[in-house]
Amino acid sequence: MPAQTFKSEPEFVAWLRRIAPTRRGRLRLGIGDDAALLAVARGQELILTTDLSIEGIHFLPSLHPPRAVGHRALARSLSDIAAMGGTPRFALVSLAISRRTSRRWVEEFYAGLNRLAGQFGTVIVGGDTALVPDRIAIDVIVCGEVPAGRALRRSGARPGDQIFVSGCLGLSALGLELLRGQGGTRAGRRSRRWTAEALCAHLYPTPQCELGRFLSGRGLASALIDVSDGLSTDLAHLCAASGVGAWIGEELIPKPAAPSTRDLQESDRLALALHGGEDYQLLFTVPRRKVRQVPRAFQGIPLHWIGVIWVSKRLELLRADGTHRRLEPGGWDHFRSPKG
Amino acid sequence: MPAQTFKSEPEFVAWLRRIAPTRRGRLRLGIGDDAALLAVARGQELILTTDLSIEGIHFLPSLHPPRAVGHRALARSLSDIAAMGGTPRFALVSLAISRRTSRRWVEEFYAGLNRLAGQFGTVIVGGDTALVPDRIAIDVIVCGEVPAGRALRRSGARPGDQIFVSGCLGLSALGLELLRGQGGTRAGRRSRRWTAEALCAHLYPTPQCELGRFLSGRGLASALIDVSDGLSTDLAHLCAASGVGAWIGEELIPKPAAPSTRDLQESDRLALALHGGEDYQLLFTVPRRKVRQVPRAFQGIPLHWIGVIWVSKRLELLRADGTHRRLEPGGWDHFRSPKG
Numbered sequence: 001m002p003a004q005t006f007k008s009e010p011e012f013v014a015w016l017r018r019i020a021p022t023r024r025g026r027l028r029l030g031i032g033d034d035a036a037l038l039a040v041a042r043g044q045e046l047i048l049t050t051d052l053s054i055e056g057i058h059f060l061p062s063l064h065p066p067r068a069v070g071h072r073a074l075a076r077s078l079s080d081i082a083a084m085g086g087t088p089r090f091a092l093v094s095l096a097i098s099r100r101t102s103r104r105w106v107e108e109f110y111a112g113l114n115r116l117a118g119q120f121g122t123v124i125v126g127g128d129t130a131l132v133p134d135r136i137a138i139d140v141i142v143c144g145e146v147p148a149g150r151a152l153r154r155s156g157a158r159p160g161d162q163i164f165v166s167g168c169l170g171l172s173a174l175g176l177e178l179l180r181g182q183g184g185t186r187a188g189r190r191s192r193r194w195t196a197e198a199l200c201a202h203l204y205p206t207p208q209c210e211l212g213r214f215l216s217g218r219g220l221a222s223a224l225i226d227v228s229d230g231l232s233t234d235l236a237h238l239c240a241a242s243g244v245g246a247w248i249g250e251e252l253i254p255k256p257a258a259p260s261t262r263d264l265q266e267s268d269r270l271a272l273a274l275h276g277g278e279d280y281q282l283l284f285t286v287p288r289r290k291v292r293q294v295p296r297a298f299q300g301i302p303l304h305w306i307g308v309i310w311v312s313k314r315l316e317l318l319r320a321d322g323t324h325r326r327l328e329p330g331g332w333d334h335f336r337s338p339k340g
Numbered sequence: 341m342p343a344q345t346f347k348s349e350p351e352f353v354a355w356l357r358r359i360a361p362t363r364r365g366r367l368r369l370g371i372g373d374d375a376a377l378l379a380v381a382r383g384q385e386l387i388l389t390t391d392l393s394i395e396g397i398h399f400l401p402s403l404h405p406p407r408a409v410g411h412r413a414l415a416r417s418l419s420d421i422a423a424m425g426g427t428p429r430f431a432l433v434s435l436a437i438s439r440r441t442s443r444r445w446v447e448e449f450y451a452g453l454n455r456l457a458g459q460f461g462t463v464i465v466g467g468d469t470a471l472v473p474d475r476i477a478i479d480v481i482v483c484g485e486v487p488a489g490r491a492l493r494r495s496g497a498r499p500g501d502q503i504f505v506s507g508c509l510g511l512s513a514l515g516l517e518l519l520r521g522q523g524g525t526r527a528g529r530r531s532r533r534w535t536a537e538a539l540c541a542h543l544y545p546t547p548q549c550e551l552g553r554f555l556s557g558r559g560l561a562s563a564l565i566d567v568s569d570g571l572s573t574d575l576a577h578l579c580a581a582s583g584v585g586a587w588i589g590e591e592l593i594p595k596p597a598a599p600s601t602r603d604l605q606e607s608d609r610l611a612l613a614l615h616g617g618e619d620y621q622l623l624f625t626v627p628r629r630k631v632r633q634v635p636r637a638f639q640g641i642p643l644h645w646i647g648v649i650w651v652s653k654r655l656e657l658l659r660a661d662g663t664h665r666r667l668e669p670g671g672w673d674h675f676r677s678p679k680g
């Protein structure tokens with residue numbers, strides 16, 4: 001990244017917020033959260049979100065089948081709706097197709113996208129198309145709804161709130177490693193199940209819209225974000241928006257299971273869970289008095305307690321032996337080098 | 341375009357409509373018009389539209405200053421809202437910045453975009469960002485509103501309806517030619533005014549939202565589309581959606597003026613007006629009994645009568661000498677070669 005541009009995504013977003021017109025009107029929440037929130041109908045707020053998927057940056061044709069590219073492109077935006085506690089309704093798809101793209105690729109792409117849209121009751125209502133010489137670029141816009149005043153933001157966490165995360169973290173990043181052939185080559189029969197789980201988590205992630213709606217409907221969570229860029233990065237986003245810090249326990253973080261340490265070292269499992277992105281699980285904080293209302297699992301997805309919000313603005317990782325270290329955001333930053 | 345992909349944009353859009361989920365619910369109008377139409381609030385319908393602007397396809401860094409790139413990227417989507425007779429309210433901006441892009445470019449881009457947004461009372465509420473190795477890609481999403489049942493579609497034209505177009509056509513395409521140095525090099529003092537007009541029309545086009553609202557508010561137009569791809573192409577879109585044909589008069593089409601034929605041949609003026617896109621003027625049809633209610637000009641923009649809708653599905657161009665020829669769509673097709 002040349003020095004004259006923006007150094008990081010937070011810097012860019014902060015600049016965008018500074019220069020954005022100040023007129024707010026029916027705008028409830030603008031640049032900087034998972035999605036924008038607009039008051040349009042009485043009793044309901046509209047959620048608008050958009051996510052880019054670019055060949056070579058967000059997917060690789062050599063690794064990602066077109067059906068998975070379509071699924072993942074929509075899942076990114078659906079997960080933003082989940083992270084507001086809303087229900088997705090409509091989607092627009094902007095697709096810049098490369099001259100090299102076959103009709104079969106386009107058909108498979110839409111098959112993956114439409115199947116996920118159907119599962120979530122989301123109707124594709126329009127979009128735009130272009131033909132480009134090189135890489136495919138996709139932008140998926142989702143329009144959702146949430147009852148007025150019920151949307152969950154990143155900014156509501158308060159000191160003393162307990163931190164929870166759904167499902168397993170790092171599984172998608174492990175799936176990507178396996179796709180790249182960087183793991184599991186020696187995998188025996190008992191390894192097949194976790195290999196398949198990791199591959200599916202990467203290629204066909206499930207946005208947690210039901211869980212998001214449960215948390216907002218019950219008024220359980222004080223802040224909510226989806227884990228799209230990795231726990232370390234998304235926890236930093238949530239804490240920055242709330243003006244707080246956090247302590248989380250190394251042992252408490254749900255890491256990818258492996259049949260043996262031959263398949264995956266303990267330190268790798270932790271790194272995957274801390275910094276691997278694209279799991280689209282939900283990270284949320286709960287005020288202490290409501291913690292007993294959080295179920296152990298929601299519709300089969302375990303909800304893990306992983307730490308506590310702290311008044312000091314630092315993120316600390318507590319080890320089992322009682323020592324601790326500072327947790328640096330090590331996940332995805334749209335302005336740093338692509339994972340490619 | 342390789343043979344195994346889609347041959348033209350209409351073919352692709354027809355395929356998209358076939359495979360799109362059939363659930364309609366609160367979807368009033370889906371893929372195929374200028375924008376999607378959704379019933380969200382009582383008495384109001386929501387308009388959603390999205391437009392890609394890609395470096396080398398929709399703009400060239402060597403010709404288009406970043407301020408104009410930002411202006412034009414938003415203008416495309418605002419014009420889609422105008423073409424539904426709606427009022428733009430909110431916008432999302434997805435921006436894939438190239439590694440070569442300077443901070444100054446990004447600042448100027450947003451300056452152009454925000455100025456136009458401010459003029460139209462549109463608030464930028466979010467978006468997405470990515471860093472790519474090569475060309476810049478922009479997707480601008482605009483969310484607008486229209487009173488329920490008032491939106492103007494492409495599909496309402498009926499045989500006998502009169503065809504009108506606002507402003508001057510081909511001015512933007514002329515501006516692009518001038519930018520490329522393909523015209524006006526010998527231009528004297530008296531040519532300066534039309535040179536400047538054409539350049540401004542290309543770099544800083546004005547979406548006709550007020551006119552669109554006027555037409556829908558008064559219930560004047562039976563069908564409406566914006567001239568973004570060129571008159572010949574957009575008239576074909578409107579006629580195809582309405583299941584009709586059209587006769588238009590060569591002499592009636594508003595063509596770019598030129599101080600002398602040395603600057604611009606008569607045949608070039610006609611070709612620019614017929615096939616040059618990106619003027620963002622409005623093309624609309626009016627039932628015969630309402631024609632007398634159409635003013636000669638609206639807020640200083642002349643409204644030209646150019647022809648009549650016909651029951652036969654052909655587009656015919658009538659010459660001053662009484663002969664006629666078939667009008668082939670010669671404008672922009674997102675699936676054919678870029679104008680670049």
